[in-house]
Amino acid sequence: MVRRGVGKAFFAWLLAHGERADRRIYGARKRDLLGGLAGIVVEIGAGAGPNARYLAAGTRWIAVEPNVHFHRRLRQSAEAAGLDLEIVPGVAERLPLADASVDAVVSTLVLCSVDRVPAALAEVRRVLKPGGRFVFIEHVAAREGTGLRWLQRALRGPWGVIADGCRPDRETLAAIRGAGFSRVEAERFRLRAGLVAPHVMGVAVR
Numbered sequence: 001m002v003r004r005g006v007g008k009a010f011f012a013w014l015l016a017h018g019e020r021a022d023r024r025i026y027g028a029r030k031r032d033l034l035g036g037l038a039g040i041v042v043e044i045g046a047g048a049g050p051n052a053r054y055l056a057a058g059t060r061w062i063a064v065e066p067n068v069h070f071h072r073r074l075r076q077s078a079e080a081a082g083l084d085l086e087i088v089p090g091v092a093e094r095l096p097l098a099d100a101s102v103d104a105v106v107s108t109l110v111l112c113s114v115d116r117v118p119a120a121l122a123e124v125r126r127v128l129k130p131g132g133r134f135v136f137i138e139h140v141a142a143r144e145g146t147g148l149r150w151l152q153r154a155l156r157g158p159w160g161v162i163a164d165g166c167r168p169d170r171e172t173l174a175a176i177r178g179a180g181f182s183r184v185e186a187e188r189f190r191l192r193a194g195l196v197a198p199h200v201m202g203v204a205v206r
């Protein structure tokens with residue numbers, strides 16, 4: 001299920017040029033979450049590969065990315081970080097991987113965009129080995145009853161058009177907590193990022 005076209009190419013170009021900002025905003029948190037991962041690591045919605053630099057050299061990195069315009073950048077990121085890359089040109093809702101076959105799954109700013117979050121999380125859980133870790137950083141819905149939550153709902157349509165299908169008002173942490181992991185540890189944080197200011201980061205263990 002690959003995706004291509006002018007809009008997708010533009011989004012890929014935009015994100016590839018945002019790597020420095022990504023490092024500034026999320027770098028310390030990504031070092032904490034991704035630094036200890038080893039073995040076979042799947043990343044859903046890997047984009048241009050800004051997370052490659054946080055993985056240990058030699059890691060097998062299976063990058064699931066439906067937008068083909070990211071693939072060249074993914075190869076460059078993997079090479080720079082010394083990772084053993086496999087690109088899967090598909091979606092998180094259907095991972096072509098065996099049950100209990102990977103050590104970790106990574107998702108950063110992706111669950112806002114996938115079409116079917118419960119299906120994607122079920123796949124994440126299925127492919128993880130027992131004790132395997134799903135690590136995530138996602139922007140999420142603001143608290144119910146706040147002005148920001150109202151705005152997130154009101155602007156969901158146009159925001160989705162300009163931000164490649166991103167939904168700003170997703171209850172992603174609740175979805176992760178409800179996905180059948182044995183343990184979920186998460187913390188909320190906030191960025192100066194307007195509509196997508198509220199974030200969560202954490203680890204869910206299979």
Ligand SMILES: C[S@@+](CC[C@H](N)C(=O)[O-])C[C@H]1O[C@@H](n2cnc3c(N)ncnc32)[C@H](O)[C@@H]1O
Pocket residue numbers: 015044045046047048049050064065066067070090091092093107108109110113114115116
């Ligand atoms: C906002 S970008 C984040 C990219 C990268 N993870 C990062 O942190 O920069 C969202 C990514 O999710 C991908 N994506 C969208 N729907 C997806 C799906 N159903 N399965 C896997 N990836 C998906 C998009 O192509 C895009 O690369």
